[in-house]
Amino acid sequence: MDSTRQKKVSRLVQKELSEIFRSEVNDILMGTMVSVSVVRVSPDMGYAKVYLSIFPGEKKDEVFSSIVDDGSRIRFLLGKRTGKQLRIIPELQFFIDDSLDYVQRIDDLLNE
Numbered sequence: 001m002d003s004t005r006q007k008k009v010s011r012l013v014q015k016e017l018s019e020i021f022r023s024e025v026n027d028i029l030m031g032t033m034v035s036v037s038v039v040r041v042s043p044d045m046g047y048a049k050v051y052l053s054i055f056p057g058e059k060k061d062e063v064f065s066s067i068v069d070d071g072s073r074i075r076f077l078l079g080k081r082t083g084k085q086l087r088i089i090p091e092l093q094f095f096i097d098d099s100l101d102y103v104q105r106i107d108d109l110l111n112e
Helices: 004-023 057-069 071-082 101-109
Strands: 033-042 048-055 091-096
Touching: 004 033, 004 048, 004 071, 048 057, 057 071, 057 091, 071 091
Parallel strands: 048 091
Antiparallel strands: 033 048
């Protein structure tokens, strides 16, 4: 169960990462849209699990690997945006959120 502080930090990191992906790291996104669906912060605020949805799905693996490779740059940009609000900028671990693919698959099966 997350504390109130964890929830606030998670929302802040999610909001700022969304802005970073929207405006500052277009070179690694290769023309795709990246949405930050969920951020979960550890109790010590040192680590954050970031779940990403990548559209369209054709380049999903390629874009995800470039995001992981540039993780330190993304963390630096996050630190520049949240440096006055967070004492510790969390280490970012990226994961692909495949819940929309799962929903689409279930919908396709039901429509058959």
